[in-house]
Amino acid sequence: MPLPFLTADRAFDAADDVALPFDDRERWRRPYRPGPWRVGVAALVLLVASFVLLSAVVIALTGAVAGGAACLGTGLVVVAVALRLLRMGxxxxxxxxxxxxxxxxxxxxxxxxxxxxxxxxxxxxxxxxxxxxxxxxxxxxxxxxxxxxxxxxxxxxxxxxxxxxxxxxxxxxxxxxxxxxxxx
Known part of the structure; x- marks a missing residue:
């Protein structure tokens, strides 16, 4: 399954020099690869999200379900922020x-x-x-x-x-x- 934020990889690796290499022009395409700064920041945000989600599990297992649910919600918001960072452009x-x-x-x-x-x-x-x-x-x-x-x-x-x-x-x-x- 192709990742939509990496769709330009195939086009730039092609041997022929075609200005518009996409097959399905009805879909939205990013005509370039996301940069290392964007990917690096998103990876760090996802790392933070993994710690928040792990803490949600630990808090829920100790019996504080409301605190675990709050941590789970926070973790999901952090994941959404990382995905939005990758969609920017x-x-x-x-x-x-x-x-x-x-x-x-x-x-x-x-x-x-x-x-x-x-x-x-x-x-x-x-x-x-x-x-x-x-x-x-x-x-x-x-x-x-x-x-x-x-x-x-x-x-x-x-x-x-x-x-x-x-x-x-x-x-x-x-x-x-x-x-x-x-x-x-």
Whole structure:
């Protein structure tokens, strides 16, 4: 069973250079692999969740069922947080472009997409307030100024920090999807 957050692996290992290698274009796909920072943080969060769930079992076995249930609920919330961390990013499909952040998911139909372009600008380092000079993939939507929208991808986010070629490849893939599906 393929894992949806690793679907780009097969496409990048292919010998032929096809811009849009996915078979089923109706499904939402992430056109890049999740970065080591994102996977590492999610793994640490899952490690914490395992300790919380183990403590829920121990607490429940000692007879404090209410405390065990509270620990179980906390553990399930921590697992949900780790899964959401892995889902964050940009997803493309035949219906549009989906930008998944931690709390909000924005879907933009291809009919509203005016441009998708890479620009040099100050970007946030791992989502923190500190900014550094880097590249960002910006989405221009019909009727909205491009400067107000947050960047889709940056060279210094959790997926691309230290992976400049992966950023270039992902930006090219998103731009190719936009070029193919955007109405002319």
């Amino acid at each position: 940009v997803w493309v499909g035949a219906r549009g472009l989906r930008h998944v952040s931690f709390l909000i998911t924005r879907t933009t139909p291809w009919a509203q997409v005016v441009s998708v372009r890479t620009v040099q600008q100050p970007v946030r380092w791992l989502g923190l307030p500190r900014t550094v000079q880097g590249q960002a993939l910006l989405l221009g939507r019909r009727g909205r100024p491009q400067e107000s929208a947050p960047p889709l991808l940056t060279t210094h986010n959790a997926d691309f920090l230290g992976r400049a070629t992966a950023f270039d490849r992902a930006a090219d893939m998103v731009e190719a999807w936009a070029e193919e599906y955007r109405p002319r």
